[in-house]
Amino acid sequence: MMNLTQLVLASHNAGKLKELQAMLGESVQLRSIGEFSQVEPEETGLSFVENAILKARNAARISGLPALADDSGLAVDFLGGAPGIYSARYADGKGDAANNAKLLDALKDVPDAERGAQFVCVLALVRHADDPLPILCEGLWHGRILHAASGEHGFGYDPLFWVPERNVSSAELSPADKNQISHRARAMALLRQRLGLK
Numbered sequence: 001m002m003n004l005t006q007l008v009l010a011s012h013n014a015g016k017l018k019e020l021q022a023m024l025g026e027s028v029q030l031r032s033i034g035e036f037s038q039v040e041p042e043e044t045g046l047s048f049v050e051n052a053i054l055k056a057r058n059a060a061r062i063s064g065l066p067a068l069a070d071d072s073g074l075a076v077d078f079l080g081g082a083p084g085i086y087s088a089r090y091a092d093g094k095g096d097a098a099n100n101a102k103l104l105d106a107l108k109d110v111p112d113a114e115r116g117a118q119f120v121c122v123l124a125l126v127r128h129a130d131d132p133l134p135i136l137c138e139g140l141w142h143g144r145i146l147h148a149a150s151g152e153h154g155f156g157y158d159p160l161f162w163v164p165e166r167n168v169s170s171a172e173l174s175p176a177d178k179n180q181i182s183h184r185a186r187a188m189a190l191l192r193q194r195l196g197l198k
């Protein structure tokens with residue numbers, strides 16, 4: 001379908017690069033878009049899919065390489081699916097710690113039974129900037145929002161995300177374990193199938 005020895009990852013998030021490269025293995029080298037540009041495109045879409053495609057096209061245009069983008073976020077049931085596509089910007093761009101503090105505050109006094117949440121990941125792969133048929137794969141990961149942060153691994157909302165099937169927070173999972181079961185792992189498994197990678 002395309003020469004996939006090199007792909008540019010349309011992300012400025014080092015945590016995503018680490019996880020996606022680990023999942024892809026050595027057969028595909030992921031190069032960060034940061035090698036080509038420090039300018040982050042505005043995520044103007046109304047869906048994970050639109051933002052993933054927008055980021056992938058932008059990276060392909062800048063790099064001249066096929067591009068993979070990951071648009072992801074946390075959808076909290078009690079908040080009607082917020083922060084969702086706005087997860088990275090939830091606390092107005094003040095970063096992960098501020099996002100987590102704002103989420104804990106929004107769920108103050110909300111009982112466990114109402115703290116359900118899903119991580120969402122959409123991967124978009126374009127062969128070139130104007131590709132009329134991007135490959136799209138999604139993954140969901142169900143869990144619950146904790147009452148306080150726990151764990152040191154991962155990034156973003158991981159310290160607040162309780163993983164029922166393991167009885168730990170996702171920041172308490174080893175990187176290898178998270179990469180087996182996360183929303184990103186599920187989306188990547190589908191992408192590997194679509195690309196015929198083992």
Ligand SMILES: O=c1nc[nH]c2c1ncn2[C@H]1C[C@H](O)[C@@H](COP(=O)(O)OP(=O)(O)OP(=O)(O)O)O1
Pocket residue numbers: 010011012013016040043070071072073074087088089099119154155156157158182184
């Ligand atoms: O496995 C995860 N564990 C914890 N948190 C996560 C995860 N996956 C996404 N998230 C959070 C981080 C950020 O608040 C938002 C993604 O926002 P999103 O725009 O897709 O990524 P980003 O701005 O960090 O980097 P970029 O757009 O350059 O790929 O969801």
Ligand SMILES: [Mg+2]
Pocket residue numbers: 043088
């Ligand atoms: Mg972003």
